[in-house]
Amino acid sequence: MPPDVLKKKPPKLASTLEDRGYLLSDEIFSAVENMKGKTEDGFTLAIEHYKRQSGKYRRGHIEFIDTATKKLKDYNLHQDIKMYKRVFSLFPEKEYIPPTRMMEEFYHMPRHQDAAIQILQEMEDNGLIPDSEIRDMIKDRFSENSEVMYKFQRMVYWMSKFANANPWPVPYHPPDDRIELAKAALRRMSFDINTKIDVWTAENVEDLKAEDEGEEDDFIVSAQSPEQQDLIATHPTDKPVYVEGRHYVYLGSARMTYHVLRTDPPQEGSEFYGIAPDEKEEEFWSDDFDSWNFFAAEEQTAIVPEKSIHEQEDGTILSMCITGSPSQNTLVTWLRCLQDTNPNLENVAVVFKLQEPDAILNYAENHVKEGGPS
Incomplete structure (x- = not known):
């Protein structure tokens, strides 16, 4: 990948830092697609390149995570749990853990938690149940009592039940023929x-x-x-x-x-x-009122074939x-x-x-x- 991809100045339309972050993310994936195509290797290369170039504090990582999450379906990787883990690894460790319980209750770092919840939501939409490794990643980045952890716990509880509720399960990967x-x-x-x-x-x-x-x-x-x-x-x-x-x-x-x-x-x-x-x-x-039945249940007299x-x-x-x-x-x-x-x-x-x-x-x-x- 050209080393100057992240050094390009965004166009004047990018009036905010958030817009510049999204434009930079699109440039990274565009450069990768020209080199590797929309493949697993290309997606991994884009993530690794961003990690090297973004520095210790991962500037613009929220915008890059949003872009990478949306790109998973374009790369046909939306049913691969390893790719979600690689996207989740872009959150720096220990940076968003609130120091007090009070700060946890007030939805600490909401924009970052929203981005993490969106990753879990994409997994839920594609039928992927998160595992213990994702739980450890959430704990190391957002704490045990974060909204991201609550979302994880709801998914593990309900999706494991629904996954085995159907006595005639559909194959997860349908046949190609x-x-x-x-x-x-x-x-x-x-x-x-x-x-x-x-x-x-x-x-x-x-x-x-x-x-x-x-x-x-x-x-x-x-x-x-x-x-x-x-x-x-x-x-x-x-x-x-x-x-x-x-x-x-x-x-x-x-x-x-x-x-x-x-x-x-x-x-x-x-x-x-x-x-x-x-x-x-x-x-x-019929005028024969004696045969009318007003108070008792009528009896079926015709022979009706069973449907x-x-x-x-x-x-x-x-x-x-x-x-x-x-x-x-x-x-x-x-x-x-x-x-x-x-x-x-x-x-x-x-x-x-x-x-x-x-x-x-x-x-x-x-x-x-x-x-x-x-």
Whole structure:
């Protein structure tokens, strides 16, 4: 790194010492990125260079710590606890420990404690539980009764509980393979333990091959259980099914889009529930008052088939899929692949209800700005 990086005079826009500190920090990281790129070695080099050049009292270390904390995600180091320890080591030891208990109660050195708390907050946002080494670093720099230590204690207590609260934990580092990632997400969303995951790629489906040589081949990962196949087999041909999406699903830090094949829920008065609508209405408006029951609980006389877990209040879920490119052409290919095990789909009308989730959010925000109901 050029030795004169920290000797450059900041531009006139830096009217305060704090602004100059941030500009100097940006210059250090810019010089490192030109030499090493956004790598772990480059980040470590920037910290070591600052330690050598800032002197005993670490002038401008608060601004540099703020900049380094924000740069962790740019360098893809936001889930590496060693990098947080290196940033925390920039606080000089024994400098911020209040001499009396009274000074501890009055939030001693607030700007410095805020910077340290921000480091811990970044760790919490990225799911990292601080260890005993970080505790010793806090004790040597801010004392046992500082707000930084209280933040550390809250994190250790609650995060250790929440980390083991889920009986089906998500892998901390999701797989890099998109197909394996899609299979894991569909398994997690499927309630039925008999759900089967099918994968179609360009090797066995001609329509999934990329049109251009530089593009990546498409794929389809579908989830369907035998019970859902039975629901499709008994679905009336005069009622449509819907392909809805895009919906978002998160597996750790990885976000994927999925689509759902569903149909409308059966009406309560339909023949599906054992009573025809006309018969039920005629029975209700009967003039035979002796059969009316005003004071006792009514007994169920109709034989109602038990609902499956796929029949929800807003519709019956028939299948789910995650595709490489969530276009309508790929979804049509998905339906064609489903027809091999669901031949009744050929006789049922399919309605595509595709919409971006971001578009729905933007519409709601614009509606509120125009004076609509909030």
